[in-house]
Amino acid sequence: MKIVRTQAELLEQLNNVRQEKKSVGFVPTMGFLHEGHQSLLTKAKEQNDYVVLSIFVNPLQFGPNEDFDRYPRNEVKDTKIAEEANVDLLFIPSVEEIYPRPMSIKMNVVQRTNVLCGKKREGHFDGVVTILTKLFHLIQPTRAYFGLKDAQQVAIIEGLITDFSFPIHLVTVPTVREEDGLAKSSRNVYLNENERAEAPLLQKGLQKGQELALSKKYTSKEIIDQLMKEYDRLSGELDYLEIYSYPELEVIQELKGQVIIAVAYQYEKARLIDNTIFTI
Ligand code: AMP
Numbered sequence: 001m002k003i004v005r006t007q008a009e010l011l012e013q014l015n016n017v018r019q020e021k022k023s024v025g026f027v028p029t030m031g032f033l034h035e036g037h038q039s040l041l042t043k044a045k046e047q048n049d050y051v052v053l054s055i056f057v058n059p060l061q062f063g064p065n066e067d068f069d070r071y072p073r074n075e076v077k078d079t080k081i082a083e084e085a086n087v088d089l090l091f092i093p094s095v096e097e098i099y100p101r102p103m104s105i106k107m108n109v110v111q112r113t114n115v116l117c118g119k120k121r122e123g124h125f126d127g128v129v130t131i132l133t134k135l136f137h138l139i140q141p142t143r144a145y146f147g148l149k150d151a152q153q154v155a156i157i158e159g160l161i162t163d164f165s166f167p168i169h170l171v172t173v174p175t176v177r178e179e180d181g182l183a184k185s186s187r188n189v190y191l192n193e194n195e196r197a198e199a200p201l202l203q204k205g206l207q208k209g210q211e212l213a214l215s216k217k218y219t220s221k222e223i224i225d226q227l228m229k230e231y232d233r234l235s236g237e238l239d240y241l242e243i244y245s246y247p248e249l250e251v252i253q254e255l256k257g258q259v260i261i262a263v264a265y266q267y268e269k270a271r272l273i274d275n276t277i278f279t280i
């Protein structure tokens with residue numbers, strides 16, 4: 001595995017790969033890798049001749065009061081995991097390498113963003129599409145891999161790829177979970193013992209919501225009310241709990257078609273998100 005830190009080195013490596021007409025799978029991450037990231041890498045490896053992994057904690061997608069400074073980082077462990085996953089090229093740029101000067105053009109997501117995390121985290125998805133645009137241009141992958149744990153992100157990236165005509169195939173991967181159902185996340189390390197013990201109830205609530213929706217006996221509001229009661233017992237604070245069509249993320253009067261129930265929950269030092277997507 002080759003490790004590069006600058007755009008110039010990255011392009012140099014990829015030059016040869018492009019000349020050999022190899023397919024390139026790209027997995028963008030913020031590091032502190034876990035089995036969720038590994039499943040993206042496994043799929044990328046299966047489907048491509050060459051796999052690029054990027055690790056970059058992107059300041060543009062963090063709000064002023066969010067956890068950019070204390071986002072967990074462990075380059076040594078990440079490098080080992082990347083090597084074990086047979087990554088061909090690992091790109092770990094510094095913030096200065098990616099943003100040597102303030103951006104002169106701002107990207108502004110206008111659809112699928114006024115709900116869920118987009119509503120709660122102002123500018124978050126503008127930062128996500130900005131870094132992905134840069135990385136897509138540099139890497140020019142055949143396929144790019146994203147986890148459905150961040151379902152709104154996937155919906156917005158679908159918009160980015162289509163609207164800006166990136167010749168990239170978007171591949172999604174199901175959420176990887178701990179044995180007790182908690183979605184794997186780099187931020188889980190910030191849960192205290194009590195929070196970690198109760199956090200799987202977030203997923204259990206979503207499953208219950210899915211069952212209620214599939215029974216076709218309840219409206220969205222009734223389902224939300226039921227789940228609120230479950231989440232009320234937890235020790236943190238509910239950030240949002242919402243039901244929409246997926247991937248459009250529009251309010252649906254009648255629960256029909258592909259539906260997402262998504263939750264964000266704020267614990268003392270970690271904000272967790274999870275969702276379930278299903279078809280009625
Ligand atoms: P992050 O490092 O949190 O930016 O995540 C990088 C990529 O890994 C994103 O596409 C995430 O959706 C994906 N990812 C994170 N956690 C999981 C998980 N538990 N299962 C599947 N994919 C995940």
